Amino acid sequence: MARKLIAGNWKMNGSLAFASELVGGLLSRLEQNSTAADFAVCPPAALLGQVTGLTKGTALAVGGQDCHANTSGAHTGDTSAELLKDLGCQYVLTGHSERRTDHGESSADVKAKSSAAIKAGLIPIICIGETEGQRVSGDTLKVVEQQVRESLPDEATSVNVVLAYEPVWAIGTGKTATPDDVAEVHNFIRGLLDRHFDEATDGKLKILYGGSVKPSNAAELLGVSNVDGALVGGASLKVEDFWAIGVR
Numbered sequence: 542m543a544r545k546l547i548a549g550n551w552k553m554n555g556s557l558a559f560a561s562e563l564v565g566g567l568l569s570r571l572e573q574n575s576t577a578a579d580f581a582v583c584p585p586a587a588l589l590g591q592v593t594g595l596t597k598g599t600a601l602a603v604g605g606q607d608c609h610a611n612t613s614g615a616h617t618g619d620t621s622a623e624l625l626k627d628l629g630c631q632y633v634l635t636g637h638s639e640r641r642t643d644h645g646e647s648s649a650d651v652k653a654k655s656s657a658a659i660k661a662g663l664i665p666i667i668c669i670g671e672t673e674g675q676r677v678s679g680d681t682l683k684v685v686e687q688q689v690r691e692s693l694p695d696e697a698t699s700v701n702v703v704l705a706y707e708p709v710w711a712i713g714t715g716k717t718a719t720p721d722d723v724a725e726v727h728n729f730i731r732g733l734l735d736r737h738f739d740e741a742t743d744g745k746l747k748i749l750y751g752g753s754v755k756p757s758n759a760a761e762l763l764g765v766s767n768v769d770g771a772l773v774g775g776a777s778l779k780v781e782d783f784w785a786i787g788v789r
């Protein structure tokens with residue numbers, strides 16, 4: 542069975558001391574245990590150099606939270622995928638709903654960023670998901686299909702990208718999609734991907750679930766068919782909770 546990926550998105554949280562403590566805690570647990578899941582952390586850009594320094598040569602992967610579509614240039618405040626790769630990252634989040642909302646990122650932007658990530662040798666974790674209004678209107682599958690189709694870059698294969706289904710209404714709210722909700726969307730995405738790549742992508746292209754994942758609901762959510770891991774926000778900020786989500 543393919544290993545699950547448990548990725549922690551720290552969002553705009555953390556400090557030098559926090560990163561040192563959290564990463565240290567994860568590394569000591571990884572050294573002392575064999576796990577059935579792979580772990581990754583996605584700290585804020587300013588902490589990436591410190592974190593990749595701590596994780597170099599270990600089983601803990603690191604990802605950025607965003608990258609620019611261009612390789613370099615006059616883009617104040619942005620970070621290129623090349624620099625993330627140079628720092629030692631393996632992943633980068635693209636299209637997180639907070640970036641789609643806070644920074645007006647469209648799926649076309651997400652596609653361009655994901656393409657840049659692949660070209661730089663990173664695996665983009667491409668985030669998609671419907672808002673509460675879209676779910677209530679019965680548009681969930683339509684929205685998810687459009688986001689998948691418009692966000693997947695041309696360079697995508699079943700092994701160089703990861704998708705993360707994050708219903709926006711479940712992010713940071715404590716509301717969690719039911720296992721049936723998650724199964725419906727993940728099975729639907731799997732069907733889309735199989736048709737898109739003209740191959741059975743099962744076990745290769747990972748589809749993560751994100752939205753209020755915590756130790757108490759992780760086993761149930763990670764047990765749903767076609768859930769290949771989790772993208773964890775709040776609960777990734779406590780080493781015991783993040784570890785407990787991946788090690789059950």
Ligand SMILES: O=C[C@H](O)COP(=O)(O)O
Nearest residue numbers: 550712713752753774775
């Ligand atoms: O990227 C992570 C998601 O936005 C989930 O955040 P949350 O676990 O705090 O709901």
